[in-house]
Amino acid sequence: MKNLTIAGTVTAPANTDNYHTAGLVGFSENTTLQNCIVKAAIHLGKTGDQYSGGLIGHILSNNTTIKDCAFIGSITGDNGNVSNIAGLIAWGDAGTTTISNSYVNATYTNVSGLNAILRRDKGSQNNLSHVYYSEKSKGINPDHNKNGNLGEQVTADQLKNGYVAYKLQNSRNNTVWGQVLGSNNEPLLTADRAKRVYKVDFTYNSQVRATRYANSGKTIYGSMPTFTAKDLLGSDYNEHHYYSGIAFEGGFSASTNVTADKRVTVSFTEKDCYEIASKENWKEFCDLVNGGQTKLNAKMTANVDLGSDITMAGIYATCKYSGTFDGQNHTLTINWNAGSENEIAPFLIVNDATIRNLRTQGEIKANSHGLSGLVGDAYGTTTLSGCVSAVNITSSYNDGGCDAAGIIECVRDNAKVTITDCIVKGKFTATTDNGKKYMGGFVCNQEGTCTLTNCLYIGKNNATGGYTFAKNANTDHCYYLNTCGKAQGDRVTEEQLKNGEVAYKLQ
Numbered sequence: 001m002k003n004l005t006i007a008g009t010v011t012a013p014a015n016t017d018n019y020h021t022a023g024l025v026g027f028s029e030n031t032t033l034q035n036c037i038v039k040a041a042i043h044l045g046k047t048g049d050q051y052s053g054g055l056i057g058h059i060l061s062n063n064t065t066i067k068d069c070a071f072i073g074s075i076t077g078d079n080g081n082v083s084n085i086a087g088l089i090a091w092g093d094a095g096t097t098t099i100s101n102s103y104v105n106a107t108y109t110n111v112s113g114l115n116a117i118l119r120r121d122k123g124s125q126n127n128l129s130h131v132y133y134s135e136k137s138k139g140i141n142p143d144h145n146k147n148g149n150l151g152e153q154v155t156a157d158q159l160k161n162g163y164v165a166y167k168l169q170n171s172r173n174n175t176v177w178g179q180v181l182g183s184n185n186e187p188l189l190t191a192d193r194a195k196r197v198y199k200v201d202f203t204y205n206s207q208v209r210a211t212r213y214a215n216s217g218k219t220i221y222g223s224m225p226t227f228t229a230k231d232l233l234g235s236d237y238n239e240h241h242y243y244s245g246i247a248f249e250g251g252f253s254a255s256t257n258v259t260a261d262k263r264v265t266v267s268f269t270e271k272d273c274y275e276i277a278s279k280e281n282w283k284e285f286c287d288l289v290n291g292g293q294t295k296l297n298a299k300m301t302a303n304v305d306l307g308s309d310i311t312m313a314g315i316y317a318t319c320k321y322s323g324t325f326d327g328q329n330h331t332l333t334i335n336w337n338a339g340s341e342n343e344i345a346p347f348l349i350v351n352d353a354t355i356r357n358l359r360t361q362g363e364i365k366a367n368s369h370g371l372s373g374l375v376g377d378a379y380g381t382t383t384l385s386g387c388v389s390a391v392n393i394t395s396s397y398n399d400g401g402c403d404a405a406g407i408i409e410c411v412r413d414n415a416k417v418t419i420t421d422c423i424v425k426g427k428f429t430a431t432t433d434n435g436k437k438y439m440g441g442f443v444c445n446q447e448g449t450c451t452l453t454n455c456l457y458i459g460k461n462n463a464t465g466g467y468t469f470a471k472n473a474n475t476d477h478c479y480y481l482n483t484c485g486k487a488q489g490d491r492v493t494e495e496q497l498k499n500g501e502v503a504y505k506l507q
Contacts (some may be wrong), residue, residue, distance in 0.1 A: 001025075002034035006073075012052075014045030014079055018091055020057025021050065023073055030062035030095075035176075047080040050238035051119070053090030054106055055427050059097065060121075066088070068168070068176055068189065076105040078131070083113030083268035085095040087137055087151075092120040096127065098100055100464045101168045101177070103132040104151075105159060106185050113203040114140035128149060130170050134159060161195040161221055162213025169197065181221035183214060202248070204232045208488050209266065214258035224254045229268055239295035240323055242288075267268045269345040273297035273326075286313045289321050294351075297323045300358070310336045312348040312376075319464060320351035320379060325389070327358025334391065343388075345409060346373035352380035361390040362427075364482045369397040372409040372444070378500040383418045384408075385490060397430070401438020401466070403427040410441045411470070415448035421506070428484070430463035439463035441484035443470035450476050452507045458497065459484070477505060 001024070002208050012018030020026050023038035033055060044050050051057060054071025056064070071087055084090065087104035089097065097118065108114055116133040120126065131151045142148030154164050166189035168177040178195030188195075194216055202210040203227050207366035209232060210225035219221050229243030249265040274285050274296055276279075285298050290313070338344045344364055347355065355375070364371050374384070374390030384407060395402035403409055404426030411417045419442060430436040441457040443450055450470045457468055457480040466485030469475055478489035479502055 001032070001036060004035070005039065007035045007039045009041050009043065010427060012045055012050070018044070018046065019049075019051050019053045022055060022057035022090065023053075023071060024055045026057045027060055028058070029060045030058070030064075031059075032065040032067075033069050034065075034067050036181060037189060038073050040073045040303060042073065042075045043077065043078050044082045045078055048079060048081055049080045049084040049113075049206045050077075050083045051090040052082065052086055053086045053118070054090045054104060056399045057091070059092035059095065061093060062095045062250075064092070064095060064097045066097075067101055070187075071106050072186065074109065075111060076108075077110030079094075081110050081112040083111070083479075084219040085111050085113060085117060086115045086119045086158055087117050087133055088147045089118035089120070092118065096125040098127040100129040102130075103134075103154075103164060103168065103187070104137045105134040105135050106139070108140065110142055110333060115142050115146060117147075117151040117152070119143065119146040119148070124363050130167055132164055132167065137283065151199075156185075162199075163211075165197040166199050166207035166213055169458050179215075181215050181218070182453060196234035198258050198261050200252075200258060202264050202266050205264045217257055217259055219255055219257060224248075227266060229270070232266065232268070238271070239293070240273045240297045242296060242298075243268050244271075245269040249374065252433065271374045273299050273324075274298045276304060277302040278488045279304055282306060282307070283311050286311050286315075289313045289323075290315050290319050292319060294319050294322045297325070299326040300328050300332070303331045303333070305333040306335075308335050308337065310338060310341075310344065312346060312419050313345070314347055314349040317349065319349055319416075320349040322350070322380075324350045324354040324356075325358065326356055329357050329386075331359040331361055334360065334362040334364065336362070338364065338368060340368050340372070341366065343376050343409070344368070345372040346374060348376040350375055350378050350382055353378075354381060354383045355387060356384070357386040359388040363392050363394070365394045367396040369403045370409050371395060371402065371409065372405040373424070376410045376439075377410050377412055378408050378417050379412045379415050379489070381416045383420070384422060384500065385418075385420040386422070388425065392427045392429075394431065395435050396431045396432060397435045398432040401427075401433055402430045403440075403444045404430070404461075405440040405444035405456070406442050410445040410481045411443055411448045411450050413447045416445065417448065417450045419443075420451045421451070421454045422452075423456045424457050424459045428459065428463065430462060433464075436462055436464045439466040440470060441468040441480065443467070443473070446471040446473060450474065452476070454478070455489075456506060457481065457484065457489075479505065
């Protein structure tokens with residue numbers, strides 16, 4: 001039998017014995033079914049074991065071949081549960097059954113025992129190739145002793161997006177299976193080449209990373225795949241590197257027409273760090289860090305003026321900056337008016353970070369507290385070296401000390417921070433008596449371990465409390481022109497700064 005579609009209703013009444021009721025063949029011997037579709041609704045009047053199948057009820061003997069067929073109808077137990085049901089073949093006694101390029105997408109109601117594809121006696125042989133069944137057609141208490149584990153389960157989306165149609169076509173030159181993607185929710189038998197489905201594989205390093213399908217001469221169904229470098233590289237992904245410019249070979253896009261199976265290579269650019277040469281670059285760097293790429297290395301390749309735009313790296317506790325940032329002796333200029341917003345610094349929260357050779361300058365004004373010329377909160381093992389902070393900080397905070405700091409506002413509990421070869425030049429001004437009560441020339445609040453070596457404080461302030469370098473700090477070759485609260489290190493004069501003595505000591 002071939003080129004046949006069965007629709008309508010097949011009913012087995014309750015008052016007669018109707019075992020092996022099927023949508024196409026009740027009993028078969030040496031039978032071939034080709035290009036047959038059963039859409040019919042099969043109704044079983046009796047309950048219990050009925051041995052009913054979508055295509056064949058019972059194979060008696062000899063060989064059976066089913067190719068390019070489908071059961072997309074339904075089986076219903078009208079008066080209660082029925083069992084020993086199968087998607088294509090309900091029972092087979094002997095011989096070899098060969099099924100190829102066929103699928104089941106049927107609906108079952110009041111069925112308590114279902115094998116997705118077939119049921120056979122032990123010892124019989126089955127050869128299945130490209131045979132599929134949908135999620136809604138999967139086995140119900142399947143009998144694995146009767147081959148209840150055959151075929152490949154597919155999703156409703158795979159039926160809809162071209163995956164199953166492509167698999168059923170099985171690379172044959174003549175069109176057998178097709179589908180109008182976006183209109184047909186499952187494959188259909190057709191010779192219309194316009195309905196043929198082609199596959200587009202998107203590859204990286206010769207490995208398929210995503211697949212889309214398209215009708216002949218049409219664009220891919222659905223959207224273009226989206227990748228990140230981490231998706232593509234897997235374990236080779238380097239969290240410190242910067243990846244950009246993900247591109248598709250030949251400019252392939254959602255508007256590209258597909259006329260054959262196609263492999264599209266995906267590529268991208270990798271650098272060992274993110275380069276910052278503009279305000280826009282700084283904003284993108286912060287977006288990347290705040291978006292989860294916390295270990296991204298970066299370097300400045302030019303001086304950058306952020307103006308009044310307050311854009312900070314590491315603004316979330318879950319996205320602390322943990323990379324290496326090299327200012328390469330370039331200057332980051334800010335002119336920030338934070339209003340009542342607390343905790344302001346170019347790097348708001350860092351953890352296990354390295355920041356070196358960065359110069360900051362400009363202004364931070366606020367009626368809040370927790371203001372720093374470089375780093376807000378420091379966690380983990382963090383190192384700062386070769387940095388200069390020339391940020392002037394003005395605060396009108398009145399509920400306590402304004403917590404202004406040149407380098408770090410707070411070294412957090414259990415953190416180990418090392419500050420080497422750094423200078424603070426900025427002027428700190430608290431406009432209230434309460435605000436004056438606590439500032440830090442280098443570090444305002446120190447709850448961990450802080451070691452400063454070869455550092456110089458030449459800023460100005462009106463603090464009445466705080467520490468010139470850091471509370472409970474380990475200082476070595478650290479010098480100050482003016483104190484900031486409690487004096488620490490060795491005092492130097494303007495003359496010593498000019499005549500080279502301080503430079504010699506710091507060296």
